[in-house]
Amino acid sequence: MLLPMAPTDSLFLLGESRENPMHVGGLAIFTPPDGASATDMRAMFDIALTGGKVAEVFRKRARRSLTSLGQWGWETLADNEIDIEHHVRRDALPTPGGMTELTALISRLHGTLLDRSRPLWEMHLIEGLTDGRYAVYTKIHHALADGASAMKLLRESMSEDPHRRNMSAPWQVPHSLRSVPTPVAAKSSPQGSSLPATLWGASRAAVGEVAGLIPTTVRTMDRAVRGKGSAVSVTAPHTLFNVPIGGSRHIAARSFPLERIRLLAKHSDATINDIILAMSAGTLRHYLHERDALPSAPLVAMVPVSLRATDNADDRTAGGNRVGLLMCNLATHLDNPTDRLDVIRNCMNEGKDSLRAMSPAQVLAMSALGIAPLGMEMLVGQRGPQRPPFNIIISNIAGPRTPLYWNGFRLDTLHPLSIPTTGQALNITCTSSDDQISFGLTSCRRTVPDLNPLLDHLGTELELLETGAGL
Amino acid sequence: MLLPMAPTDSLFLLGESRENPMHVGGLAIFTPPDGASATDMRAMFDIALTGGKVAEVFRKRARRSLTSLGQWGWETLADNEIDIEHHVRRDALPTPGGMTELTALISRLHGTLLDRSRPLWEMHLIEGLTDGRYAVYTKIHHALADGASAMKLLRESMSEDPHRRNMSAPWQVPHSLRSVPTPVAAKSSPQGSSLPATLWGASRAAVGEVAGLIPTTVRTMDRAVRGKGSAVSVTAPHTLFNVPIGGSRHIAARSFPLERIRLLAKHSDATINDIILAMSAGTLRHYLHERDALPSAPLVAMVPVSLRATDNADDRTAGGNRVGLLMCNLATHLDNPTDRLDVIRNCMNEGKDSLRAMSPAQVLAMSALGIAPLGMEMLVGQRGPQRPPFNIIISNIAGPRTPLYWNGFRLDTLHPLSIPTTGQALNITCTSSDDQISFGLTSCRRTVPDLNPLLDHLGTELELLETGAGL
Structure with a gap:
């Protein structure tokens, strides 16, 4: 079947x-x-x-x-x-x-x-x-x-x-992942083991619908955000990360104590996600600056954010994962780490406000993209030398909040590894655990031949932010 | 350039x-x-x-x-x-x-x-x-x-x-592999760093020429061999090896003392290559028989053979590797290992005679294919349910005749691993060294989920052939 x-x-x-x-x-x-x-x-x-x-x-x-x-x-x-x-x-x-x-x-x-x-x-x-x-x-x-x-x-x-x-x-272990259409129509199928063509036709129409929604979504988001006079933009400067990629990968992994980041967030009136973005922003700025490749305009990150207000099970079943996509100004044109964090925090707050103001249909359109490492580029076809819609995807996936074990073996760290794509040669994804934030950097090996400078600088950036917050 | x-x-x-x-x-x-x-x-x-x-x-x-x-x-x-x-x-x-x-x-x-x-x-x-x-x-x-x-x-x-x-x-280590066209025309190229389009055009024409030669080559070979009344055929029965394949591989490796095979060849008035083919034939028969999948018609192997009569350096430079492709009847319909070896030996002898009788142009056409794991199927487009032109490629690549060392470390064995293709899910390639014949079996992992029975049976078959030869 x-x-x-x-x-x-x-x-x-x-x-x-x-x-x-x-x-x-x-x-x-x-x-x-x-x-x-x-x-x-x-x-x-x-x-x-x-x-x-x-x-x-x-x-x-x-x-x-x-x-x-x-x-x-x-x-x-x-x-x-x-x-x-x-x-x-x-x-x-x-x-x-x-x-x-x-x-x-x-x-x-x-x-x-x-x-x-x-x-x-x-x-x-x-x-x-x-x-x-x-x-x-x-x-x-x-x-x-x-x-x-x-x-x-x-x-x-x-x-x-x-x-x-x-x-x-x-x-x-039996898992309950994703729902698929129930095969109610199967008996009426002449092929016996296949669904009738009409069901496949409906499925195909849905692909078109989703693909068609994407430019609309981008426009909606852009308008919504601009309407609030925000610094957020859905265009971004060209950087060395926004190029065609090869098939080989580099990955790098590093963890930081959750308590350290939580304390910094508290002292900065920011969220943990804001701190992750600020650490990433400073790291990207440093990496590009060292290579004489820092654009004068600030880099833009696409940041998937959860829109689920409640943890209600019905809501989850009905709507799936409601994920909004925010374009965040990483303020890489600013020299001071604390100034960058200020811009990022404001940008994320305004973005989330405008997402909340969107209609359920608009949110659904955006959620349909899921956590989209595929990039909008692939869907809207922006593979040319135009300016990319964003420079990097930075995700923070909620991890387990309590220590987890398998037959007594403790899960120490979990580094998520995601998908670089054409035009997006570097991806930063994090997960939190009960006591750590783990970064997973995934890159096209040809475009970013060494991830260690990035990994090292994440730590430096955290220290600079702590100093800036008087910690 | x-x-x-x-x-x-x-x-x-x-x-x-x-x-x-x-x-x-x-x-x-x-x-x-x-x-x-x-x-x-x-x-x-x-x-x-x-x-x-x-x-x-x-x-x-x-x-x-x-x-x-x-x-x-x-x-x-x-x-x-x-x-x-x-x-x-x-x-x-x-x-x-x-x-x-x-x-x-x-x-x-x-x-x-x-x-x-x-x-x-x-x-x-x-x-x-x-x-x-x-x-x-x-x-x-x-x-x-x-x-x-x-x-x-x-x-x-x-x-x-x-x-x-x-x-x-x-x-x-600097190597001298393959000649490429010398860039004499480069200076007249308007692009500077590229060859003129005419040279590329000539190159493209050559692709067509080679592809066009292949069916001719097959026909020539078929006619030449049939003309001699041989049992050789360029059609073969369908077997479980002749199916579309997946991308995952199984490999298996086993070596036999060269002296044992040489002695058997001498006692059987056969070549080492004939013994390798007979061992493979018995192994394939056993494998298919155990799975109730042995066709009544004998399996056909495509066997690349060297046509270079002399080891003259000029000849090598001028003609490249002159490789002929023989279709060998593996006599898998016969129960007795020694009977199978007889058919294989006769078939290979007749085939080599007819190859020698071919015109230089015909040989060149065949040599152009190189040692062709690509299979003719890919080129002549026989991907359908038709009978395959052959069932398996069995190659024997001449290896070093003296012990070889790298910084004092002795090369014990070298197992060659080749390319299964659409319609050819199993490949057998051997190399000889100063004291061993090493088999390398490469298969589509889905089609041949376990190579160990084949590996084991190669040894059994060698013993049976030795017994048959009174050794």
Whole structure:
């Protein structure tokens, strides 16, 4: 049974190429409980690999055929059709087994395409960290799960109880991800195993509808924001990040204590998200300045923000993830970190006000984009030398608020890895945990040959902001 | 300066897709000299990575542009444009670090596409073999080098002298691979850095010429062979190997003592190549028979054979590698291994006779195909459910005849890894060394989910043939 794919999801298959892989990733690092070692975690995975059923979400394969009018749909494979050793792979770090070796490995794993003839995910079990920890890198196609959904999958496969044992492997835990149309019309289909063409036609119309909404959304946002006299703009200067990209990736990861950022936010009358943006802004300014490539106009970031006022379950079911997209002035033309934070905070506040003032239809149009690493460029076709609509996507995905464990192994850090695209060679995504904010930087390896200067400067920028706030 | 690519080479770029990566590979395993360890080899590579120039052949990038009329050409990058850490990568095996872990890693590395925005090669330095050896997997796009050329690159970077030290890394050794048109016309080009369009036009015409020759070649071969009343056929039964493939790979590697195969060949009045074909034939028969999938008609292998009578250097320069393509009846309908060897030997002898009887133009047409893992199917467009022209490509690439060393580390074995294609889900390639014949099996992971039965049966088949020959 081939079920139509949500139009926004299929865009990630249609837009994919060897230069633009469309998967998201996560690098999780675990600390063994007292008396256990990384080898024990490996042994538990080995046992899981020999048995147990693969959860349905990890058996979904993307397919298109003549009967689906060439559109992408999902089919669910039987458990015995899954080659689990293709999906779950053992890796090891070369000596000395530090973060350098780990990020080098993940950079390469994040730069290869998933096999489209199988369910679109991989999980890499990585041994050889010299500090005794164990790393797991997961890679999921954006058509199957966006960053927030992937986070949900992770949370559901773990426990808040450090003493819980006999837990299933993450790929064995039943998850409830995304709704697909129920196959009510199946019986009337002459093909038996396919949905009638009319349903596929409806699905195709929806793709057009979503694509058509995007320029409208941009215009709406622009007007709404300009109407309030804000400094926000949906045009941005050209920078060295806004170029065509290759298929190889660099990734870099660094964590900061949540308490430090929370304290700074409090003293600056800002949100944690504002601080993340200010740290990123200073880092981008420094990187471009050092290369004599800082434009005089400020850089613009596209920032996905959650619009859900309540955590009401009904609301969540009805509306899905209501995500608004804000264009944030990063004030990279200003020299003083605290001045930059002021501009960013005001810009985000005004932007959120104007988003709240939008009609439900407008919000829905925007939400349809999801957390859109695909970039609007791909959809509105701005691949030429025009000025980019924004310079970088900076996302902050809400992570778990309590410590999480898998069979007693504590999840130390989780670095999200996202999708650079044509015109967007660098992506910054963060997740929060109970005690940390973890940055994941993902770039086109050719455009940004070394991410370490950026990583280092994030720390410098945090210190400068703290000094500016009198901390 | 963009120089036109040989038409046959560019076919491997044109024909490539995520399901059909077009690179060849080699897995080399080294034994440390007395008093040294695998760690020392790693240390030598580390030093090489910090300096030294990258040889020209490894700085060639494939590119096409408007001025090249959309055709592929080569441009040579400057040394400082090479991101050597992209090309030379450190890998490690998970515990226990045996052949299972090694082939699992190589299977994955062999299944990912090379980055087309860079020179088309990767070298993986692999530590963690529990037996104290060191492995190096090299991956080169077929547009840059075929199996024989890759072998030449390897030989040139090594020494017959076990005591030689301070040798450069393989990517630093100047090689003389393939000739490209000399840029004599460059000065008259209005673009300055490009060849005139007429030269590109000539290059394009040559592609058509080669493609046009192929059906002719097949017909010629067919007629020539049939004229001699041979059992050889250019049609073949359909088997489970002759299906569309996915992008994931399985590889398997096994070596046999050269002396054993040489003795068997002598007692059977056969060549070493005949024995390799007979071992493969029995293995394929067994594999298909066990799956109730053995066709009643015998399988047909396409076997590239060298047509160079002399080892004369002038001849080599003038004619390139003169490779003939034979269709060999594998006699898989016969139960007795010795009977199968008889058919194979006769078939190969008759085929070689008829190749020798061909005109130089006919041979050139055939040689233009090179050692063609691309398959004729891709070129003649036989992707439908028709009977395949052959069932499998079985190649035997001449390897070094003396022991080879790199800084004292002995090259133990070299397993060649080739290219499964649409309709050809399994490939068998061998290389000989001074004391071994090494098999490399490369398959579509979905079509042939486990290569171990094939690997095991190669040994069984050799024993059966030995028994049949009274050994």
